[in-house]
Amino acid sequence: MxxxxxxxxxxxxxxxxxxxxxxxxxxxxxxxxxxxxxxxxxxxxxxxxxxxxxxxxxxxxxxxxxxxxxxxxxxxxxxxxxxxxxxxxxxxxxxxxxxxxxxxxxxxxxxxxxxxxxxxxxxxxxxxxxxxxxxxxxxxxxxxxxxxxxxxxxxHPLADTIPLEVPRAAARAALGLSDGAPVLALLPGSRRGEIANLLPTFLGAVRLLHAARPDLRCVLPVAPGLRGLVDAQIATHGAGLPLTLLDGRSHEALAACDVTLIASGTATLEAALFKRPMVIAYRMAALSWQIMKRMRYQPWVGLPNILCRDFVVPELLQHDATPRALADAVLQWLDAPQRAAALEQRFMELHHLLRxxxxxxxxxxxxxxxxxx
The missing domain is CATH 3.40.50 (Rossmann fold)
Incomplete structure (x- = not known):
């Protein structure tokens, strides 16, 4: 293999x-x-x-x-x-x-x-x-x-391993999070290039969100081997933010959160199976972006949108992925619980299809x- x-x-x-x-x-x-x-x-x-x-x-x-x-x-x-x-x-x-x-x-x-x-x-x-x-x-x-x-x-094997009913209270307890405060999960990718391109922007969005919602808690699962890179980015761009780093534990973070700010990729499908509202973002080198943009056949990039054949969650790519735009998109989910509940039902149907x-x-x-x- x-x-x-x-x-x-x-x-x-x-x-x-x-x-x-x-x-x-x-x-x-x-x-x-x-x-x-x-x-x-x-x-x-x-x-x-x-x-x-x-x-x-x-x-x-x-x-x-x-x-x-x-x-x-x-x-x-x-x-x-x-x-x-x-x-x-x-x-x-x-x-x-x-x-x-x-x-x-x-x-x-x-x-x-x-x-x-x-x-x-x-x-x-x-x-x-x-x-x-x-x-x-x-x-x-x-x-x-x-x-x-x-x-x-x-x-999809993830549809078998992720429970249909999400154990949110248990996940929050395991991560030491209170039931009342809103929680944002940051998943900027599992590759060094993704961390370098996305995490500073994610941290800029968190700073804006913290100013608007001081009670917001943020969790950041860190993939194996990337802790040093993540620590360096936080020291430069995220000092003083209410941020909890996790060694792995991305599934617990997704189960516990109210919304996730997430890099396009397999993790977006995991977030959908955990029935979580999300804001999908992606950035890459300018040359890679120009090549990829010309090869696309569909208007969607994120797997949840591709599978639902609709923009059920926002996608902010390349130059559109600014701290302000990401923060505003996260706030739209936090301020619209009925919209989040409708998305949860759509994702439940998708979960049954993939199991x-x-x-x-x-x-x-x-x-x-x-x-x-």
Missing amino acids: VAGEASGDLLASLLLGGLRQRWPRLSATGIGGPKLTAQGFTAWWPSEKLAVHGYAEALRHYREISGIREALAARLLQERPDLFIGVDAPDFNLGLEARLKAAGVRTVHFVCPSIWAWRGGRAKRLARSTDHVLCLFPFEPELLRGHGIEASYVG RDTARTATDAIARLLDRA
């Missing part, structure tokens, strides 16, 4: 649990993070090595990442595993999968690349690279079959693939 960054590590660990139930003696190795290694996965490289942010940062780290892929390919072609599973990270995994598939190794790609949102030409590359795609969203298999790609809808016992369903699809082999 190869899982890139924190979200891929989480998805891969949930899938690995299902695989181990089916095949208790399974040996799993490759690239992964702490959630995978906690399940006995042997990580030859940590997933954070692949956690680059946008085209500009990818170019800076190209030589190192390319070297890792070459070394991994050589090792896998020599050892010839029964199965290779690439978890997200398509720019890294698809080329690797193509080489393995050409050599007769069965390949599965877990998480359909968002060809329905941008870079649709990747469908041809996906067809060359993988024997089967495990899709998180219900509309994806039919789209892939149109390109001659075998695929199964397996639901499919993903680990078992995905393992069944993998078993059928291996039986044919």
